[in-house]
Amino acid sequence: xxxxxxxxxxxxxxxxxxxxxxxxxxxxxxxxxxxxxxxxxxxxxxxxxxxxxxxxxxxxxxxxxxxxxxxxxxxxxxxxxxxxxxxxxxxxxxxxxxxxxxxxxxxxxxxxxxxxxxxxxxxxxxxxxxxxxxxxxxxxxxxxxxxxxxxxxxxxxxxxxxxxxxxxxxxxxxxxxxxxxxxxxxxxxxxxxxxxxxxxxxxxxxxxxxxxxxxxxxxxxxxxxxxxxxxxxxxxxxxxxxxxxxxxxxxxxxxxxxxxxxxxxxxxxxxxxxxxxxxxxxxxxxxxxxxxxxxxxxxxxxxxxxxxxxxxxxxxxxxxxxxxxxxxxxxxxxxxxxxxxxxxxxxxxxx
Amino acid sequence: xxxxxxxxxxxxxxxxxxxxxxxxxxxxxxxxxxxxxxxxxxxxxxxxxxxxxxxxxxxxxxxxxxxxxxxxxxxxxxxxxxxxxxxxxxxxxxxxxxxxxxxxxxxxxxxxxxxxxxxxxxxxxxxxxxxxxxx
Ligand SMILES: Nc1nc2c(ncn2[C@@H]2O[C@H](COP(=O)(O)OP(=O)(O)OP(=O)(O)O)[C@@H](O)[C@H]2O)c(=O)[nH]1
Ligand SMILES: [Mg+2]
Numbered sequence: 001x002x003x004x005x006x007x008x009x010x011x012x013x014x015x016x017x018x019x020x021x022x023x024x025x026x027x028x029x030x031x032x033x034x035x036x037x038x039x040x041x042x043x044x045x046x047x048x049x050x051x052x053x054x055x056x057x058x059x060x061x062x063x064x065x066x067x068x069x070x071x072x073x074x075x076x077x078x079x080x081x082x083x084x085x086x087x088x089x090x091x092x093x094x095x096x097x098x099x100x101x102x103x104x105x106x107x108x109x110x111x112x113x114x115x116x117x118x119x120x121x122x123x124x125x126x127x128x129x130x131x132x133x134x135x136x137x138x139x140x141x142x143x144x145x146x147x148x149x150x151x152x153x154x155x156x157x158x159x160x161x162x163x164x165x166x167x168x169x170x171x172x173x174x175x176x177x178x179x180x181x182x183x184x185x186x187x188x189x190x191x192x193x194x195x196x197x198x199x200x201x202x203x204x205x206x207x208x209x210x211x212x213x214x215x216x217x218x219x220x221x222x223x224x225x226x227x228x229x230x231x232x233x234x235x236x237x238x239x240x241x242x243x244x245x246x247x248x249x250x251x252x253x254x255x256x257x258x259x260x261x262x263x264x265x266x267x268x269x270x271x272x273x274x275x276x277x278x279x280x281x282x283x284x285x286x287x288x289x290x291x292x293x294x295x296x297x298x299x300x301x302x303x304x305x306x307x308x309x310x311x312x313x314x315x316x317x318x319x320x321x322x323x324x325x326x327x328x329x330x331x332x333x334x335x336x337x338x339x340x341x342x343x344x345x346x347x348x349x350x351x
Numbered sequence: 352x353x354x355x356x357x358x359x360x361x362x363x364x365x366x367x368x369x370x371x372x373x374x375x376x377x378x379x380x381x382x383x384x385x386x387x388x389x390x391x392x393x394x395x396x397x398x399x400x401x402x403x404x405x406x407x408x409x410x411x412x413x414x415x416x417x418x419x420x421x422x423x424x425x426x427x428x429x430x431x432x433x434x435x436x437x438x439x440x441x442x443x444x445x446x447x448x449x450x451x452x453x454x455x456x457x458x459x460x461x462x463x464x465x466x467x468x469x470x471x472x473x474x475x476x477x478x479x480x481x482x483x484x485x486x
Contacts, residue, residue, distance in 0.1 A: 025408035106392035
């Protein structure tokens, strides 16, 4: 395929046929590789179709996120045969080599030849927060090609669970029995971040105990929130913690699934659909606001990239930096020099 | 970490046998050399491999083969890529491929064939060349 620019790729991705998938795939590469392109894309995507739901899945390593994602895709495809669904699977990059082994797809290969399912693996690329730069752009491209739902899987370590919450409309924390006790959950901050909690591997011993423990913890969190709002500190609405489909599914928060046995998946999708029905308008507005924040970080990322380049290659800067190392130069002077030279290089290269 | 980013690759294991030691080893070698490697698992069909490669927009596909059906599988993957307008994706392979078949594979469009015993350095070096990663 010849090197195409953003507008051509956008046009190509909107058509049908094999080339459309290529264009969409290429667009995703552009926005994940180049912050400028991400900014361009975010600026032009407001008119595009958008997914109804962007669901983040996070949680302890090996808890079954990929397998669960695979089953959710199956369930959505069965319920809405005409609709497309997107999956973004993020795995960590090695901080030492920059390389990554992206293996989530292994669990999802049954959908590989389904033209209605678009799966994209991303490496976190050393971003603080563990989520690849450009995830928002990839979500938008999935909207562009007609995905009704987008699922984002990310490892629940580091800060990724906090960041996923900023990229998704809803965040599901996926846990499994035998993967550490409740205190570890609290430490990891997963409780605060989850809109939904899924205890997967319910076919295993210990699922019921984990459920009871989690339920108690969620109730405690709710009580604290409730107290705060009673004191006028916040006005967060607190829902009852419910466990099953028998109550209003848009309020249910705790789910038991066995991705392996395909149990509890339908109930989970019921709840997701109910929530989407209620909240999709609000989510749309929130996504618009996030674009602003995303564009800001794209600007900052580009500034950083250029500044690093100056810091490493500009002779005058390198000289000052060496003096800084020897204690003969204040830091501020080096910063000023970097900024001056970065701008100087930019204006001389555009002329 | 700050060098130019290396391209994304797909490592796939087509065919009926379930031995993926070789495929996983190569995937790890490439990861350690800085590539982003998407691994698909065992027993994948050429259709699945090509559809995956296109969605993932990879620069290269590596096929690990032990089953003896290498000619057929390579040919099919290359045909499918062509049909999808994706001839620019580089195809390479490894496994128990008889040396006499290598020229034939190359004439089909397979860019490199790594036979058992090829060193990790050699694989990385060759892929760096093929995928134009500046040293
Ligand atoms: N018993 C049981 N095993 C499961 C279930 N779901 C997933 N597994 C197994 O758990 C292992 C990990 O599953 P994955 O889906 O790869 O888990 P993950 O959370 O995506 O893993 P990472 O992405 O590596 O963090 C695999 O061996 C699955 O087969 C389940 O419901 N029950
Ligand atoms: Mg996974």
